[in-house]
């Protein structure tokens with residue numbers, strides 16, 4: 176779905192940018208020019224950005240190893 180009509184920026188492009196490490200609207204603006212013309216897309220672009228960042232954080236957390244406490248190590 177196109178988010179920014181003026182600059183032909185899709186949700187997919189925003190997701191790819193987030194996958195590449197972008198986490199803020201200024202970064203998206205600089206990279207994709209999203210919101211730099213009429214600005215009407217800004218709220219939607221921000222929403223998509225937040226969703227993509229949340230998805231990445233969730234994936235990252237799911238991949239982390241659980242903390243395991245060893246009682247023997249504390250007793251030593």
Ligand code: FES
Pocket residue numbers: 178179180181182209210211212213214215216217
């Ligand atoms: S729709 Fe994005 S700047 Fe106009």
